[in-house]
Amino acid sequence: MRIPGGAPGDAQAGANAGASAHHDLVEALSGLQANRTCAVAHQTRRVVIASAGVMQEQKAGRRKCNSLVLAAGIVILLLLPAPIWWVVNTLLEEHRLAGLTGQAILLIFFMSAALLAAVLAGWMRKSS
DSSP states (O other): OOOTTSOHHHHHHHHHHHHHHHHHHHHHHHTTTHHHHHHHHHHHHHHHHHHHHHHHHHHHHHHHHHHHHHHHHHHHHHHSHHHHHHHHHHHHHHTOSSSHHHHHHHHHHHHHHHHHHHHHHHHHHHHO
């Protein structure tokens, strides 16, 4: 058999490849490669189980990160409004910001907010 535009040896190689593929198909259908098929199935099962484990670890990591962000948000929402209210209330009662008391209150407020942020950042870094 000669393929148009090809060399005479190409036809023989194509025939051998077709016969080899046909032989492999016959062996697979007759069950002669059952051990090989079983080994491939076991290997595939191990790979799938390992992939599932990795996916579960990634999901657990995302859940942990989300819960830490939620906890930090709750802490900020619970701790920050009280000092803000106190600062605004004190400044409005005093009617001026230029006084020594007003400046001290603002300094204490900003220092406590910075301290809270530093504590939260350290806690987040330590937990992750």
